[in-house]
Amino acid sequence: MCKILVLLLFSFCFFIVTNAIVCRDGFTLINNNKCIAFLPPYFDPGYSNSEYRCNWLGGNVVSIRTAIDNTAIAKLAINKGYLDKIWIGLKCWEDNNPDNCIWADQQGNASSYNNFQPGNPQTNNGSCVYMIPATGKWVSGDCDNVRFTVACETDIIGACTHKFGDYCYHPIVGGTNHDEALNICEQLCGGSLVSIHSPEENEYIRGYFIDPKITRIYIGAKMSNAATNYWSDDTDWDFVNFNHSNINDGLCYTMSTNDGKWNSINCGRSLPSICKWKASSSCQATCTGPKYREETGLITLLTSELSYNQYRGIPPCYYVLHVPNGLAAIWFNSLQLDPNSSIELYSGTSENSTLLANITQENQNDYYKSLTSSSQFIKLVSNQCNDNCDVTNDYSWSALFGPNYGASCGEVLYTRGVITSQNYPNNYPNNYNCTYYIQNPGGYFITIYFDHFETEENHDFVNVYDQKSGTLQYSFSGNCTQYLFGSEKSMRIEFTTDGRNTFSGWSAHIDLV
Numbered sequence: 001m002c003k004i005l006v007l008l009l010f011s012f013c014f015f016i017v018t019n020a021i022v023c024r025d026g027f028t029l030i031n032n033n034k035c036i037a038f039l040p041p042y043f044d045p046g047y048s049n050s051e052y053r054c055n056w057l058g059g060n061v062v063s064i065r066t067a068i069d070n071t072a073i074a075k076l077a078i079n080k081g082y083l084d085k086i087w088i089g090l091k092c093w094e095d096n097n098p099d100n101c102i103w104a105d106q107q108g109n110a111s112s113y114n115n116f117q118p119g120n121p122q123t124n125n126g127s128c129v130y131m132i133p134a135t136g137k138w139v140s141g142d143c144d145n146v147r148f149t150v151a152c153e154t155d156i157i158g159a160c161t162h163k164f165g166d167y168c169y170h171p172i173v174g175g176t177n178h179d180e181a182l183n184i185c186e187q188l189c190g191g192s193l194v195s196i197h198s199p200e201e202n203e204y205i206r207g208y209f210i211d212p213k214i215t216r217i218y219i220g221a222k223m224s225n226a227a228t229n230y231w232s233d234d235t236d237w238d239f240v241n242f243n244h245s246n247i248n249d250g251l252c253y254t255m256s257t258n259d260g261k262w263n264s265i266n267c268g269r270s271l272p273s274i275c276k277w278k279a280s281s282s283c284q285a286t287c288t289g290p291k292y293r294e295e296t297g298l299i300t301l302l303t304s305e306l307s308y309n310q311y312r313g314i315p316p317c318y319y320v321l322h323v324p325n326g327l328a329a330i331w332f333n334s335l336q337l338d339p340n341s342s343i344e345l346y347s348g349t350s351e352n353s354t355l356l357a358n359i360t361q362e363n364q365n366d367y368y369k370s371l372t373s374s375s376q377f378i379k380l381v382s383n384q385c386n387d388n389c390d391v392t393n394d395y396s397w398s399a400l401f402g403p404n405y406g407a408s409c410g411e412v413l414y415t416r417g418v419i420t421s422q423n424y425p426n427n428y429p430n431n432y433n434c435t436y437y438i439q440n441p442g443g444y445f446i447t448i449y450f451d452h453f454e455t456e457e458n459h460d461f462v463n464v465y466d467q468k469s470g471t472l473q474y475s476f477s478g479n480c481t482q483y484l485f486g487s488e489k490s491m492r493i494e495f496t497t498d499g500r501n502t503f504s505g506w507s508a509h510i511d512l513v
Helices: 047-056 067-079 178-187 199-206 308-312
Strands: 028-030 034-039 086-092 101-103 128-132 137-141 149-154 167-176 216-225 228-231 242-244 252-256 262-265 271-278 292-294 297-302 317-322 328-336 342-346 355-359 370-372 377-383 396-403 417-420 433-439 445-454 461-466 472-476 483-488 490-496 505-512
Touching (some): 028 067, 034 047, 034 067, 047 149, 067 149, 086 137, 178 216, 178 271, 216 262, 317 328, 328 445
Parallel strands (some): 242 262, 292 317
Antiparallel strands (some): 028 034, 034 149, 128 137, 216 252, 317 377, 328 396, 342 355, 433 490, 445 483, 461 472, 461 490
16 A cells, blocks of 8 residues: 655656757757756745756756857747746856856856846845846846746757867866776766866866865876876877976876966875867767766666667767765666666776676666665666667666665654665564654755565555654555655654564665755
């Protein structure tokens, strides 16, 4: 017996292209350089909630750097019926000074282009910024107490979104050690940590990292000994910008975001970095990326939209999932593999990392559960069929990933995480009573996804209460796997069993959206 409220979530599927510039489903391409989607106001107010929803879709709140893009976004909003205020991805820290307004993608400020309404930015009204579609003007607004539509942008599939000269660049804002950064860059079109060959390129790279908390980043320079330096992509050593180089400090180099100078450092330090690859690389459109993902989100591969030849021709798709804080975890909410496909999961970024799982059609029903890495990383390798491929059926997979925090009986969970019945996956005890508390300090909408649920029907119950009112909202008993439901603010979850039969119990993932 299952009583559920199903939470409608956005599900964006990716598909394979060869040379086309396209957007993910649900997004609209503007000016051949941005993919835009508008998400209407959510349950709880505040810019941070809107930002999280864009991040969950693999993007950011939109950054606008030209008048042409600003006009296109305003017109698109009007055409889609979003006529009121719309969050854009800009925060300001000083009145009437766009130099101190930083974009959400951390790749510049609003000094080179802005469209503020006269008298703005006005930080007394709030540090966040919204657009008025009718005029395209930008206005300062309260970050915490209003509900606005948000404009999200994601990377274009099959295009180089950050380009300097003949090369593409991709910043890794979350910190990693040097070897992990190299592995991530390799997944991005066979790239490498950035090599730098001119003062102009050096300054271009420094300009990515405006956030004052980021003071230095890894670059692709390294020492083989005290007298020899080299670039990780084996290009010529034709430009240097050293501030300090000493083999005793470490073999790797960083760039200071303050002055662009390079300093030697221990390669094991955790720092942001930036990747680089040739813009003409054919791999840009061969997979369903984005192939490097940070924080938390949804990844998916839908094969049934492809022809036989397209599907058979797909190389393995690599995803590096990085959770800057805590251990990385992944759980599948859809797994329908064809007989000749598989998914490999590793607990790190290299080929020598521990194998967490090798999922095939034969064992896929065993993997509707959480898998937790021993590190901040999970590498997912999706191996597509190469011969005798069946695309007549709806084969696909979809997975959520994020940090794996948990709470035990009687504890409070303050963030995303996992809770389970006592002894899970082994049988829970008889005559047992346990209470879990989920507190939501950020005002997000709480969702609970049971990837396994098996109790004695009509005897052993999971009851979900609204913590503030004490009202019983849901009651679960029996077999209730793979359901998602939601609530606001805070919850109390009570698990009670009688003195008769016991079963394997349940595992639930808590998320905030």
